[in-house]
Amino acid sequence: MSVLGRPLARLEGREKVTGSARYAFESSPPGVLYAWIVQSTIANGTIREIDSGEALGMPGVRFVMTWQNALALNDAGDAELLVLQSRQISYRGQVVALVLAETLEQAREAAAQVSVTYDSEPADVSLSTTHPRLYAPAYTNAMFATDSVVGDVEAALGAAPVTIDATYSTPAAFNNPMEPHATVAEWHGDDLDLLDATQGTNWARETISAVFGLPPESVRIRSQHVGGGFGSKGPTRPNAVLAAMAARLVGRPVKIAYTRQMMFGLSGYRSPTISHIRLAAEADGRLTAVSHEAFGQVSPIQEFVEQTAVPTRHMYAAPNRLTTHRVVALNLPTPSYMRGPGETPGLYALESGMDELAAALGIDPVELRILNEPAIDPESGEAFSSRNLVGCLRRGAERFGWSARDPRPAVRRDGRWLVGTGVAASIYPADVVPSTARITAYPNGRFELAVNATDIGTGARTVVMQIAADSLGVEASCIDVRIGDTALPAAAPAGASWGTASWGWAIMKAGAALLEALQTTPRIPDSGLSVLSDTAEEVAAMTKMARFAFGAQFVEARVDLESGEVTVPRMLGVFAAGRILNPRTARAQFVGGMTMGLSMALHEDAVVDANAADYANRDFASYHIAAHADVPDIDVEWLDEEDGNITPTGGKGVGEIGMVGTAAAVANAVWHATGIRVRDLPIHPDKLIEQLPSPY
Amino acid sequence: MSPSEVRPNSAPSSSIALSVNGRERALEVDNRASLLDTLRERLDLTGTKKGCDHGQCGACTVLVAGRRVNSCLTLAVAVEGDEIVTVEGLSDGDRLHPVQQAFLERDGFQCGYCTPGQICSTVGLLAEAKKGWPSHATADVSHVCGPEGVTLDENEVRERLSGNLCRCGAYANMVPAVLDAQAAERR
Ligand code: FES
Ligand code: FES
Numbered sequence: 001m002s003v004l005g006r007p008l009a010r011l012e013g014r015e016k017v018t019g020s021a022r023y024a025f026e027s028s029p030p031g032v033l034y035a036w037i038v039q040s041t042i043a044n045g046t047i048r049e050i051d052s053g054e055a056l057g058m059p060g061v062r063f064v065m066t067w068q069n070a071l072a073l074n075d076a077g078d079a080e081l082l083v084l085q086s087r088q089i090s091y092r093g094q095v096v097a098l099v100l101a102e103t104l105e106q107a108r109e110a111a112a113q114v115s116v117t118y119d120s121e122p123a124d125v126s127l128s129t130t131h132p133r134l135y136a137p138a139y140t141n142a143m144f145a146t147d148s149v150v151g152d153v154e155a156a157l158g159a160a161p162v163t164i165d166a167t168y169s170t171p172a173a174f175n176n177p178m179e180p181h182a183t184v185a186e187w188h189g190d191d192l193d194l195l196d197a198t199q200g201t202n203w204a205r206e207t208i209s210a211v212f213g214l215p216p217e218s219v220r221i222r223s224q225h226v227g228g229g230f231g232s233k234g235p236t237r238p239n240a241v242l243a244a245m246a247a248r249l250v251g252r253p254v255k256i257a258y259t260r261q262m263m264f265g266l267s268g269y270r271s272p273t274i275s276h277i278r279l280a281a282e283a284d285g286r287l288t289a290v291s292h293e294a295f296g297q298v299s300p301i302q303e304f305v306e307q308t309a310v311p312t313r314h315m316y317a318a319p320n321r322l323t324t325h326r327v328v329a330l331n332l333p334t335p336s337y338m339r340g341p342g343e344t345p346g347l348y349a350l351e352s353g354m355d356e357l358a359a360a361l362g363i364d365p366v367e368l369r370i371l372n373e374p375a376i377d378p379e380s381g382e383a384f385s386s387r388n389l390v391g392c393l394r395r396g397a398e399r400f401g402w403s404a405r406d407p408r409p410a411v412r413r414d415g416r417w418l419v420g421t422g423v424a425a426s427i428y429p430a431d432v433v434p435s436t437a438r439i440t441a442y443p444n445g446r447f448e449l450a451v452n453a454t455d456i457g458t459g460a461r462t463v464v465m466q467i468a469a470d471s472l473g474v475e476a477s478c479i480d481v482r483i484g485d486t487a488l489p490a491a492a493p494a495g496a497s498w499g500t501a502s503w504g505w506a507i508m509k510a511g512a513a514l515l516e517a518l519q520t521t522p523r524i525p526d527s528g529l530s531v532l533s534d535t536a537e538e539v540a541a542m543t544k545m546a547r548f549a550f551g552a553q554f555v556e557a558r559v560d561l562e563s564g565e566v567t568v569p570r571m572l573g574v575f576a577a578g579r580i581l582n583p584r585t586a587r588a589q590f591v592g593g594m595t596m597g598l599s600m601a602l603h604e605d606a607v608v609d610a611n612a613a614d615y616a617n618r619d620f621a622s623y624h625i626a627a628h629a630d631v632p633d634i635d636v637e638w639l640d641e642e643d644g645n646i647t648p649t650g651g652k653g654v655g656e657i658g659m660v661g662t663a664a665a666v667a668n669a670v671w672h673a674t675g676i677r678v679r680d681l682p683i684h685p686d687k688l689i690e691q692l693p694s695p696y
Numbered sequence: 697m698s699p700s701e702v703r704p705n706s707a708p709s710s711s712i713a714l715s716v717n718g719r720e721r722a723l724e725v726d727n728r729a730s731l732l733d734t735l736r737e738r739l740d741l742t743g744t745k746k747g748c749d750h751g752q753c754g755a756c757t758v759l760v761a762g763r764r765v766n767s768c769l770t771l772a773v774a775v776e777g778d779e780i781v782t783v784e785g786l787s788d789g790d791r792l793h794p795v796q797q798a799f800l801e802r803d804g805f806q807c808g809y810c811t812p813g814q815i816c817s818t819v820g821l822l823a824e825a826k827k828g829w830p831s832h833a834t835a836d837v838s839h840v841c842g843p844e845g846v847t848l849d850e851n852e853v854r855e856r857l858s859g860n861l862c863r864c865g866a867y868a869n870m871v872p873a874v875l876d877a878q879a880a881e882r883r
Contacts, residue, residue: 009800016808017796017815019743019783026742104737105728178747178755178809178863227745227809228863260748457807457864588806588866595865620752620861628854629833631867 007584025182043123043613060106076210093265123613151320156289160280179227185243200493231337264618268336275349307342317374351664377546385645388576410675422668426551426661430652459585471511497653504649557669561695564685579650597662599626717785754860764820783812802873806864
């Protein structure tokens with residue numbers, strides 16, 4: 001059996017269970033200073049004055065960096081990184097000063113003594129579909145078209161016997177990897193060395209070298225172990241820029257970590273979304289119109305447009321379609337990448353709407369989706385490289401016991417609980433970007449794989465080893481793996497579910513070339529025989545096709561009539577994500593995604609305090625994420641999917657497909673249990689309790 | 697513990713001796729220093745993680761006198777004389793602690809950042825179960841256990857480990873790991 005497809009245990013598992021795996025902050029070069037961020041306490045206006053005097057007089061304090069004494073930075077296309085460059089404040093929590101001291105305790109206490117006065121302006125913090133400053137951006141995140149119109153949606157809606165018109169909303173969602181963002185920065189002359197909690201050090205190096213005006217080769221960034229990211233550690237964040245800038249100014253190494261509270265503002269988050277969904281169908285269930293108008297927010301300094309309506313463009317066949325995005329700049333922290341940008345909130349809306357349509361038509365929700373399965377990508381007209389949504393739905397229905405389901409809502413009672421089941425479909429792009437990789441053969445029979453992949457908990461380190469072993473036809477134990485360092489051949493960041501496919505293609509190419517080179521090399525030199533690959537040409541030459549992973553989610557929900565509490569005893573996800581390269585780590589990704597989707601559906605709620613003009617619940621005591629007791633045993637299965645039209649790895653990526661459909665499946669199950677359609681996540685008890693029948 | 701002289705303009709500190717993983721460590725600590733920061737920044741024991749610094753996530757869980765505590769909510773000066781065990785002190789040389797072994801075998805982690813806390817918390821909860829301590833998930837608190845203490849099931853584990861958050865969503869694999877560890881402990 002090939003090494004690919006084997007459930008190998010994580011290479012770094014032992015380090016992780018013994019505590020020897022070091023994350024970004026866990027290094028203290030000699031002479032290191034600790035940095036503590038001071039954040040703005042107004043949401044809009046300007047800094048009038050900063051008095052650092054008292055802080056500077058405190059023991060151990062070496063420097064207080066403000067807009068007046070910071071280095072001048074270059075704009076690298078992300079205004080979030082232009083820290084301490086002006087008096088301007090655009091949201092509460094923006095960085096206004098950085099205190100550097102000999103110890104953490106000294107830095108933290110001194111930060112509280114930095115006195116900042118402001119000239120405050122009124123702040124605008126409420127998102128609505130009627131906000132006068134809503135605008136159509138030039139494009140969404142990932143450069144998708146802002147609007148797409150096919151046919152005549154209004155006419156189709158007017159003519160259809162069955163229509164749905166509903167608005168769904170999701171609150172701001174904070175990534176909150178367990179490891180807060182952190183950086184250790186050290187200059188050697190004009191060369192900069194960073195240990196950074198990032199999903200991709202090449203991307204980070206591009207950003208950092210641009211911000212500081214350095215040649216990329218004088219910046220080295222490493223991220224050996226990363227404590228989760230979920231998108232928040234994709235782009236470089238202010239922590240890395242602050243550490244590098246401060247280290248330059250004080251001439252000593254500097255380490256910085258966000259507090260958990262700072263994670264709610266300085267590391268990105270998913271914009272709250274509002275989706276106006278309109279569906280029109282014939283009585284037989286065939287869709288005649290799909291309309292998805294999405295609304296979100298950006299910050300005054302940086303535009304990141306959640307592509308909420310984009311997944312709707314590819315899901316179902318309907319002759320008339322409309323998808324639009326409108327955003328408004330509010331005085332709130334800058335939204336950014338969060339697991340499944342676009343798909344996650346967008347599919348919650350669309351797949352809830354499809355459930356409402358199924359009920360209105362009296363058609364089973366699984367069958368309704370199958371009925372509207374498109375033959376080609378409705379948006380581009382391109383063929384799908386493979387599309388096994390129907391297979392996922394059918395297999396899931398069988399495994400979940402769907403056929404026995406009574407479609408009527410609110411009729412299953414078990415003591416004080418109402419019980420229901422729900423389904424939703426999932427889609428996520430299977431993209432690839434160019435990467436490079438080097439494999440070196442040594443005379444002792446070992447091989448070194450060098451590829452600047454990043455393992456943020458996905459199992460990347462293990463999977464790239466398997467791909468290398470497979471390409472060389474050797475056992476995985478013959479491969480030494482080096483990742484997470486810009487000194488290695490450049491590779492894609494871990495994000496957008498494209499990491500494994502991108503790294504894997506480069507590794508396979510290097511492996512094949514090395515095998516060839518070995519044939520003509522009578523004796524491998526002691527220094528080894530190396531091959532460096534680059535997939536830029538192959539990626540550019542890929543034929544245009546619609547490449548996506550698909551999935552179907554099935555959920556059982558129980559709703560407590562006494563309290564309105566929702567529990568989920570059972571979840572099933574069936575996925576079609578191409579070839580599964582390591583079943584053990586892939587399963588963990590699917591299960592982890594479903595767990596986060598469950599958390600989104602039932603728990604996570606970011607509340608804007610209009611008076612303070614900020615999110616009010618900025619910690620784990622008040623921003624609840626799913627804990628052990630909230631998470632059932634999660635059942636995951638995948639279809640064997642051979643797709644010859646994607647990368648040679650055959651894998652479509654598994655980081656996001658597990659998450660994107662989960663919340664809709666939960667909400668649909670809650671409707672089936674109670675008859676109550678919650679169109680505004682999360683489904684907290686207060687949204688149910690008043691409409692629930694008496695338990696007695 | 698002898699509070700050192702308070703120098704003008706200087707934060708008070710104390711000379712203390714901490715017993716960590718069976719080793720005495722004498723050090724001068726800032727009285728404000730948490731046990732967590734002392735372990736990580738002073739003793740270079742970075743296995744214990746900081747997820748929130750507020751007692752809300754469990755990443756910093758260590759064992760103090762055999763009981764699990766949030767080291768971020770514990771001042772270093774307050775635990776002088778107590779036996780402190782961190783994730784680095786669980787294994788017996790190269791032999792992993794049964795809980796570490798079970799997490800490894802069950803793939804009870806992804807990024808690994810919550811993992812030392814989950815593991816220390818599990819060691820603590822197994823000791824609590826052994827002593828017969830009930831939990832919210834215990835149906836009948838008057839008859840919780842036989843001579844071996846509480847026999848855990850999935851719901852007991854989920855309840856007792858709920859102070860340890862995992863954003864990667866590795867919970868589903870940790871539950872069988874904890875059950876394996878209790879079984880191993882009883883063999
Ligand atoms: S770091 Fe101590 S509980 Fe979170
Ligand atoms: S394994 Fe990543 S937070 Fe638990």
